[in-house]
Amino acid sequence: MRYLTDRKRAAGMGSAKTGTAHFWAMKVSSAALLVLVPIFVFTFGPMLGEPHSEVTAYFARPFPALVAALTVVVSFTHFKDGVQVLIEDYIHGTMQKVLIVAMICLSYVAAATGVFAIARLAL
Amino acid sequence: MADVNRGNRPLSPHLSIYRPQLTSMTSILTRITGNALLISALLVVWWLLAASTSAEYFALADSALTSIFGKLVMLLSLWGLWYHSLAGLRHLIWDNGIGLGIQTAEKLGWAVIVGSFVLTILTVAIV
Numbered sequence: 166m167r168y169l170t171d172r173k174r175a176a177g178m179g180s181a182k183t184g185t186a187h188f189w190a191m192k193v194s195s196a197a198l199l200v201l202v203p204i205f206v207f208t209f210g211p212m213l214g215e216p217h218s219e220v221t222a223y224f225a226r227p228f229p230a231l232v233a234a235l236t237v238v239v240s241f242t243h244f245k246d247g248v249q250v251l252i253e254d255y256i257h258g259t260m261q262k263v264l265i266v267a268m269i270c271l272s273y274v275a276a277a278t279g280v281f282a283i284a285r286l287a288l
Numbered sequence: 289m290a291d292v293n294r295g296n297r298p299l300s301p302h303l304s305i306y307r308p309q310l311t312s313m314t315s316i317l318t319r320i321t322g323n324a325l326l327i328s329a330l331l332v333v334w335w336l337l338a339a340s341t342s343a344e345y346f347a348l349a350d351s352a353l354t355s356i357f358g359k360l361v362m363l364l365s366l367w368g369l370w371y372h373s374l375a376g377l378r379h380l381i382w383d384n385g386i387g388l389g390i391q392t393a394e395k396l397g398w399a400v401i402v403g404s405f406v407l408t409i410l411t412v413a414i415v
Contacts (some may be wrong), residue, residue: 198373215349
């Protein structure tokens with residue numbers, strides 16, 4: 166029996182205080198993706214296997230370009246948050262932190278690359 | 289709070305002794321599809337980058353994605369995307385405290401599974 170008060174025993178053992186922010190961010194991005202993903206599937210899909218000139222002309226139009234750019238950005242935002250939970254559940258210690266940072270950075274790189282590519286196609 | 293024994297109690301979830309349930313299987317599949325879609329997303333970004341670079345590079349990326357293997361990956365991605373979208377919609381519903389009863393949750397699970405295949409077939413037919 167240690168001389169600890171119940172308050173002292175519980176202190177620091179609770180939430181990380183950021184859970185709702187992460188939860189809410191995933192709700193917002195999933196709601197956005199519910200709208201974006203079907204539009205993206207039906208604007209991006211038909212371009213697979215089309216000639217290069219057709220593809221560049223298509224993504225020079227505002228709607229397909231905006232849908233593609235938004236889908237890339239919001240998808241990787243959503244992925245960054247989702248994969249963090251996956252890593253937190255199965256991997257612990259330093260490797261957990263390293264992997265979370267690595268996956269977030271990968272998400273940033275992929276989103277930036279996608280936006281850059283779409284901007285170059287569109288402009 | 290008394291000094292309780294935290295050492296030898298069984299831990300939940302007891303994955304090794306559970307009979308697989310529709311609810312748990314559809315749940316883990318949500319995670320698997322969501323994270324596996326990274327591959328699909330990176331392929332799409334690569335395809336866009338190639339299209340913005342040159343006709344030659346685009347031909348390479350486009351032939352990779354439309355090869356037999358590429359088509360298989362894209363088809364699986366499409367199913368994964370629809371599955372994850374429907375399962376995500378189910379989570380958005382659950383988050384309001386609605387549909388959490390076992391019967392309703394299982395019905396929603398079947399809706400997600402069947403819906404994902406129907407949407408995949410419809411998309412392939414249209415696109």
